[in-house]
Amino acid sequence: MSRITSGAGRFISEEEANEFKGAYQKRKKEQQIPDEDTVRSEFFGSDNLQQILNEPGCIGIRVYHAKRRETINGREHLVPRVVLVGIDKTGKEILQLTVPTEAGMKDMPGGKEGQLADGPICPPECNTGG
Template structure:
């Protein structure tokens, strides 16, 4: 499947809860989520030719946790590796205590 500016799809809260619950069941000791700020998202997206963002599933051996790596992607589906983002804020400890995705 080719990447396009419209890749991805909206899902329901129920579908999201199922995905998150299944992940937590399979990987109970992993972080639940990661946060990256709008400035860094915009920096990725404003690169010439960028049509979206790809997230790689990384692992930080020092922190012993998942550590997502974000790159811009061009219309050919190629990673734009001049700007790579990491060091997102993990949940826990920084979580939305009221979110149904964080139960």
């Protein structure tokens, strides 16, 4: 039986999440990558996520791990990124999003690419609040 369902994944404790994230940070320190050059996260807004989830047949989002050369703090690095794409119940990717016509009469397929990327990364876009 496929594990691709709308309930896939599990919620974890703060302690377990910190273990996951800590192992990543530890590895970056071992590689002697300064904290300010270590990408810890990438943010995606609810409007874009909801667009993917609202697609007919979409039951969830697949997250691809990716890398791309980018300049951080004046130096070029191979930066970890993610690419998000909607998935239907068979595990098939939804690569085109349905967008309303300008008149707003009905939805027309094929108007917008469906893979989401290039969210702000942390650092520098980190939570600075308490």
